[in-house]
Amino acid sequence: MKPENTQTNYNKCICRGCALYSECAVGKGEALYCARGKSACQLDASKPCICGSCAVFAENDLKGGYFCLIGTAE
Amino acid sequence: MKKFKLLGISTSQRGKASNSYYLMKKAFDALEDPDVEKEIIVASELRLRPCDHHYSLSAKMCVHPCLITQIDPQDEMKKIYDGILEADIVILATPIYWGNHSHLMQLIIERLNSLENSNSAHKKVLVKNKIGGFMILGHEDGYQHVVGGLMNFFTEMGLIFPPQAYAAWVGESDENTEHDRERLEKDALIQDMYSDLVANCVSFAKQILVCSHCGEKMDYEHVSKKKNYIKK
Numbered sequence: 001m002k003p004e005n006t007q008t009n010y011n012k013c014i015c016r017g018c019a020l021y022s023e024c025a026v027g028k029g030e031a032l033y034c035a036r037g038k039s040a041c042q043l044d045a046s047k048p049c050i051c052g053s054c055a056v057f058a059e060n061d062l063k064g065g066y067f068c069l070i071g072t073a074e
Numbered sequence: 075m076k077k078f079k080l081l082g083i084s085t086s087q088r089g090k091a092s093n094s095y096y097l098m099k100k101a102f103d104a105l106e107d108p109d110v111e112k113e114i115i116v117a118s119e120l121r122l123r124p125c126d127h128h129y130s131l132s133a134k135m136c137v138h139p140c141l142i143t144q145i146d147p148q149d150e151m152k153k154i155y156d157g158i159l160e161a162d163i164v165i166l167a168t169p170i171y172w173g174n175h176s177h178l179m180q181l182i183i184e185r186l187n188s189l190e191n192s193n194s195a196h197k198k199v200l201v202k203n204k205i206g207g208f209m210i211l212g213h214e215d216g217y218q219h220v221v222g223g224l225m226n227f228f229t230e231m232g233l234i235f236p237p238q239a240y241a242a243w244v245g246e247s248d249e250n251t252e253h254d255r256e257r258l259e260k261d262a263l264i265q266d267m268y269s270d271l272v273a274n275c276v277s278f279a280k281q282i283l284v285c286s287h288c289g290e291k292m293d294y295e296h297v298s299k300k301k302n303y304i305k306k
Contacts (some may be wrong), residue, residue, distance in 0.1 A: 045145045052132030063196065065128055065139045069145045 001074050003060040005035040014054045019047035020068060032056070033067035043068055076284050076291065080105070080276060082114040083154065085168045085179040089118040093209050093254055094167040099240075101209075101268035110276055115157055117178045120150040125184035133195040140188040151185050158189070163205045163279045164233060165272065168220065170212025172246070175220050179192035183227050190231040194298040201232030202281055203292050207275040209268055210242035213251055217242035232296065236278035241271035 003009050015021055015031040024041035025031075034056060036068060051057050051065035062073045082102055086092035095116060123142050128135035135141065143152050158164055168175040181221050192200045206228050210217040221240045229235065242265050245254060258264055283292050 047139065048126045049128060049135070050131065052128055052135035057134070058134065061134075064135050064141060064144075065135045066141055066145050 001060045001062070003032070003035040003062070006030065009035060009056050011050050012055045014050060015068065018050045020044055020049065020066075026070075030068075031069075034059075034060075034062060034073040036072070037067075038071045041066040045069055078162045078276060078279055078283070078291075079160060080110050080112045080163045080165070080272070081157045082112070083117060083157070083164070083166045083182070084114060085117045085166065085176045085182060087118050087176060088180060089116050089232045092169065093258055094169050094209065096255065097211065097241075097243075097258060097265065097268045098165070098167045098209055100265055101272045104265075104269040105276060107276060109280075113157065113161075115154060117154070117182060120153060122151050122154075122178070122181055122185070123149045124181050125187065127184070129187060129191065133191060134190040136188055136195065137154055138188040138192050138200060140185060142185070143188075144216065150212055151182075153289070154182060154185075155189065158186075158204070159200065161204060162283055163274060163275045164207060165207040166224065166228075167209035168195050168213070168224070170210060170217060170220055173215045173219060175210075175224060179224070182204040183224075185230055186227075189201070190227070191196070193232065193296075194230075197297065198296060199295045202295050203277050204233050205231030205283070206235050206239060207212040207271050208242075209271065210240060210244075211244070213245040213249065213254070214247045215217050215244065234282070236274055239271075243267065248304045 010032045011031045017052055020043045022043055025039055028040060030039055049065040051067060069072055075177060083097050084095040085096050102114060123146055128141060142149050167266040168179040189200050192198045208221050208224055210220050
């Protein structure tokens with residue numbers, strides 16, 4: 001289930017602590033990719049994703065990860 | 075008559091120069107059956123990124139297509155996923171190194187978790203109605219231990235095994251491997267053991283995957299009971 005794009009979910013989101021999260025993403029204020037869609041920045045796809053340990057992931061019964069590269073969750 | 079697809083996956087780092095590939099190719103060539111399409115994937119010729127073990131954060135992260143397949147265009151594991159999903163018979167070959175299967179076999183197993191996990195975590199059976207077999211080759215260390223470990227994973231993934239689902243040869247209790255190829259080339263008994271495995275797997279597939287009376291294809295779906303503890 002695609003999470004809602006809310007401030008509450010944005011605050012819960014742990015993307016900002018992820019190894020993929022770049023200076024570019026900081027500058028654009030990106031996060032909550034599972035709800036908002038993929039990043040506009042060039043991210044390092046060789047780094048591991050941490051989406052599975054996020055409350056937004058569990059609460060919305062998400063599957064997969066790398067939403068910053070792939071796009072919103074289904 | 076149904077065409078059966080026989081897939082071999084050779085996991086020696088030495089690729090086509092390896093004795094594992096040599097025996098697999100020889101055994102596949104020995105099978106002359108117009109009902110069987112044959113293909114061998116040489117794992118060392120593919121770019122295979124190791125598993126990122128996202129499963130350790132959440133089993134729900136391990137999906138098929140694998141996340142690496144989705145995000146890394148350089149990665150070629152899709153050839154192995156597709157090969158297995160399209161095959162009726164899958165035979166995997168590995169050398170023994172320090173008592174275990176090859177590092178490429180281990181990499182492939184960890185990446186294949188995406189197929190296994192589809193059943194146990196996502197309740198969707200992807201690997202079904204496929205026969206499995208193994209080819210093990212080594213020196214001084216035990217093949218039964220290796221095949222036991224491999225069968226453990228591949229039965230979890232969903233392959234069905236005939237009796238004695240492996241062929242194996244190990245040299246003496248020494249490290250002199252210089253003359254192995256010469257011996258393998260000259261010893262018809264060793265080659266027969268490997269050819270017999272292929273023939274047995276194909277024969278077993280023909281017996282159980284298609285009804286010999288009505289021609290109906292088997293469609294058995296084994297849903298993982300023991301691991302479907304993930305409620306959501």
